[in-house]
Amino acid sequence: MISVDEALAQLFALAQPLGTEEVPLREAAGRVLREDAVARRDQPPFAGSAMDGYALIAEEAVVGASFEVIGESAAGHRFDGTVSAGQAVRIFTGAPIPDGATRVVLQEDVTREGDRITLGERLDTGPHIRAAGIDFRAGDRLTAPRLLRPADVALLAAMNAPRLTVSRRPEVALISTGDELVLPGEDPGPDQIIASNTFGLEALFRAHGATVRLLPLARDSRASLEATFALASGADLVVTIGGASVGDHDLVGRVAADLGMEQSFYKVAMRPGKPLMAGRMGAEMGGAMMIGLPGNPVSAMVCGHVFVAPVLRALQGLPPAPAPLARAPLLEDLPANGPRAHYMRALLSPEGLRPAGSQDSSLLSLLSEAGALIMRPPEAPAARAGEILPYLPL
Ligand SMILES: Nc1nc2c(c(=O)[nH]1)N[C@H]1C(S)=C(S)[C@@H](COP(=O)(O)OP(=O)(O)OC[C@H]3O[C@@H](n4cnc5c(N)ncnc54)[C@H](O)[C@@H]3O)O[C@H]1N2
Numbered sequence: 369m370i371s372v373d374e375a376l377a378q379l380f381a382l383a384q385p386l387g388t389e390e391v392p393l394r395e396a397a398g399r400v401l402r403e404d405a406v407a408r409r410d411q412p413p414f415a416g417s418a419m420d421g422y423a424l425i426a427e428e429a430v431v432g433a434s435f436e437v438i439g440e441s442a443a444g445h446r447f448d449g450t451v452s453a454g455q456a457v458r459i460f461t462g463a464p465i466p467d468g469a470t471r472v473v474l475q476e477d478v479t480r481e482g483d484r485i486t487l488g489e490r491l492d493t494g495p496h497i498r499a500a501g502i503d504f505r506a507g508d509r510l511t512a513p514r515l516l517r518p519a520d521v522a523l524l525a526a527m528n529a530p531r532l533t534v535s536r537r538p539e540v541a542l543i544s545t546g547d548e549l550v551l552p553g554e555d556p557g558p559d560q561i562i563a564s565n566t567f568g569l570e571a572l573f574r575a576h577g578a579t580v581r582l583l584p585l586a587r588d589s590r591a592s593l594e595a596t597f598a599l600a601s602g603a604d605l606v607v608t609i610g611g612a613s614v615g616d617h618d619l620v621g622r623v624a625a626d627l628g629m630e631q632s633f634y635k636v637a638m639r640p641g642k643p644l645m646a647g648r649m650g651a652e653m654g655g656a657m658m659i660g661l662p663g664n665p666v667s668a669m670v671c672g673h674v675f676v677a678p679v680l681r682a683l684q685g686l687p688p689a690p691a692p693l694a695r696a697p698l699l700e701d702l703p704a705n706g707p708r709a710h711y712m713r714a715l716l717s718p719e720g721l722r723p724a725g726s727q728d729s730s731l732l733s734l735l736s737e738a739g740a741l742i743m744r745p746p747e748a749p750a751a752r753a754g755e756i757l758p759y760l761p762l
């Protein structure tokens with residue numbers, strides 16, 4: 369059995385970054401930028417007003433001073449003349465500052481009669497001018513690789529970058545195994561259950577940028593598994609669920625080996641998720657990376673968060689890194705941990721982390737309620753309420 373860190377290192381060794389494609393800006397959120405985006409212009413491209421008011425010469429802005437309003441500068445429509453002594457230009461937020469003006473006085477701080485304004489008692493210090501290029505300059509870069517968030521998309525739009533080079537989406541072939549499984553909406557027999565983590569994992573993979581080829585449910589026979597594996601051909605990553613343990617009907621490892629899978633590891637010192645396996649499929653399967661998840665629903669989902677999500681990020685060209693952990697206070701004492709890393713389902717509230725009463729790896733209701741997996745390293749000593757513990761947000 370290897371440690372979680374070793375398993376991740378071996379997975380990252382298998383996960384070589386995929387190729388790239390160009391997408392329009394509107395489809396860039398959630399994708400990984402693979403080539404630097406370069407600003408085509410300064411932002412703002414001119415010195416602009418930060419307020420609605422009057423542009424004038426800063427030295428003349430004293431309480432009681434009076435000015436002649438000689439024109440208007442609005443966003444998109446600059447004032448073409450020059451502001452001289454005793455003059456002001458009506459100006460609006462985002463409008464270019466007219467030549468000669470060095471300050472904007474808020475409209476709340478003046479009284480206006482016809483074409484004249486007089487500055488009132490509560491003048492602030494201004495100048496309410498945004499210099500050209502304070503946000504970014506032509507030639508500035510948003511550097512790759514980078515997972516593009518909505519704020520990045522706004523920045524890229526401002527940089528006038530209408531198309532971006534991003535990673536191709538990894539295609540995951542998802543195989544669920546088991547004679548007991550039926551699909552949601554079907555009529556299960558008395559000994560059957562609904563394939564569940566299949567759909568949780570599909571959602572998780574898609575949230576991490578993948579497209580998912582959802583393959584038909586494979587039965588617990590060599591023939592069915594082989595036929596289903598064949599349908600995975602050409603995918604970047606083959607993920608199986610179930611059939612990973614030591615039972616007579618747990619055939620995934622054996623069938624994958626017969627299909628030329630070169631195994632990197634089997635079994636990780638963690639719970640849930642111990643019977644995890646990974647490797648690379650044979651040439652006839654395109655040499656795709658393979659991850660075999662344990663079937664217990666919580667185990668499969670936990671392994672999805674701890675291993676598959678980081679792999680999907682690495683495939684898209686982000687630096688290999690474990691799932692990011694957060695920290696929060698523990699609300700109840702915890703006993704010492706055993707030799708395997710323990711990912712404990714816990715309720716996350718503003719006060720902190722309350723471990724779920726049962727840690728049975730079949731309980732999806734508890735996983736759904738939990739906002740966090742408390743990360744207990746192997747042999748962690750007992751933890752007291754109030755201690756700050758690392759957790760994986762769900
Ligand atoms: N003698 C031992 N038995 C078991 C061990 C062990 O070390 N020695 N490990 C246990 C652990 S830990 C786990 S985890 C499970 C993993 O077993 P498999 O990967 O072989 O999974 P299955 O046996 O196929 O299924 C387990 C459980 O999960 C349900 N399942 C499977 N796929 C789905 C799905 N897509 N959606 C919903 N539920 C699914 C399945 O019906 C079973 O109830 O092995 C332990 N046993």
Ligand code: MOO
Nearest residue numbers: 640641642667729
């Ligand atoms: O590791 Mo199993 O994944 O404990 O239920």
